[in-house]
Amino acid sequence: MLSKKTQYAFKALEYLAIQHGKGPVKIADISLHQKIPLKFLENILVELKNAGMLESKKGKGGGYLLRVAPKNINLANVIRIINGPIALLPCVSLNFYEKCKDCDEATCGMRKMMIIARDATLRILEKKTMADMIKSEITIE
Amino acid sequence: MLSKKTQYAFKALEYLAIQHGKGPVKIADISLHQKIPLKFLENILVELKNAGMLESKKGKGGGYLLRVAPKNINLANVIRIINGPIALLPCVSLNFYEKCKDCDEATCGMRKMMIIARDATLRILEKKTMADMIKSEITIE
DNA sequence: TGTATATCCTACCAATTTAGTAGGGATTAA
């Protein structure tokens, strides 16, 4: 399951995607409209920024902006930044790989199954973007 | 990610699947061959039993057995028993549904995406069985 | 240059979950 933090990240990105092209959006605005605890949201946005997904401007008129268009932000990436691995086992994760001890990867049946599952999940999460997400959404405000 | 408990559950079921038809298998045997802490394994097996997946016999010559053939145990079921929901959000879970507040399910874009992702994952996890899992495995012992 | 407006940084916290362990009780086969 995705953590609440990750759900908040998606909600924040939704809002930023809708406002895309209209200049910086304040944390307080996002917090208010998407009902996300303000201080918690600060942490989340900094993480997304450090990962290169957002940029920020300080001072009056400042706020956060998407660095790329909503259609270029896929859901898998967001999950990886805030939530961590998408795969069901560390030893089948593409971005957070960890070898499992006591298991020969070449012959491990569990591993083979989890690779197939991972690929099915990723096919969706890497194809779908923030643009898809807000497309079906009723406009906020 | 699956908890270690869930990984142990799969390892235990693998062993029981391989021994299927040969009578009861002792916890100590499973623990030894699959390198699972014995007391922890006890808890896991009781849960699988209470969920109807295993049966047990006490006393000498006793142990655990699969209640159905390996090909009838799909991976989604095991995960649900030990790990919990497979979906990425409570509000899109088929077996552990919880309504999310502050969200209109009819129009929530995040929800729509996560339903698609869930279905892709489930298509694999509900089709693949313990028989598939041990098929590609080198026989233990 | 000063002040209001923003983001940013470090640190802390309580509650929950995870990954076990301990110790004995109940049941059964021989």
Place this chain on the structure above:
DNA sequence: TTAATCCCTACTAAATTGGTAGGATATACA
């Protein structure tokens, strides 16, 4: 009746989750 086996209740340490507190830093603008 005794040894083997599963079963049950309770406990624990460490990590994770979901935040909060307080101030530092940068910027726009008068």
